[in-house]
Amino acid sequence: MSCDADLHSLINSTAGLCNSGMIFGKDGSMWCSPDHPHALVLSADEAKRIGRELTNQDFSGTRDQGVQVNGTVYLPETGEWGDVLVVQHESSEWVYMKSTNCAVVIAHSTSSDKGDQEKIAGAVDNIATSLKKLGL
DSSP, X not given: OOOHHHHHHHHHHTTTSEEEEEEEETTSOBSSOTTSTTBOOOOHHHHHHHHHHHHHTOOHHXXXXXXXXXXXXXXXXXXXXXXXXEEEETXXXXXXXXXXXXXEEEEEEOOOOHHHXXXXXXHHHHHHHHHXXXXX
8 A cells, every 4th residue: 555645745735844754554664655755764663663652642752762763863842733743853853743543644844934834734634634534
């Protein structure tokens, strides 16, 4: 199964504010092609940890260790948009995450504008909601 079209929708719906993303199974499997031009690559172990924490709503690992994506560690941001978890790198890079029944939608951006961040969080929420409606 490939969610490349969903990843494309995520990028387009943010008018390029989101520069990369990924949809992955909570088991660590990548649901988008790693060679997609906007693929955000992370390890299967990290994907499993993120999926587990989002499922259990236990972010102690994220708070203590951050989230590692493409070798960069992102730490929790104080603000959240609904149930979209937002983590930040010190260089003002942001990662947005939301889980579905069996997957996680994740997006990356460098915009620190609150309006932009709300738009990106909304796009992540929309893709996750679409996947949930499909039973995923």
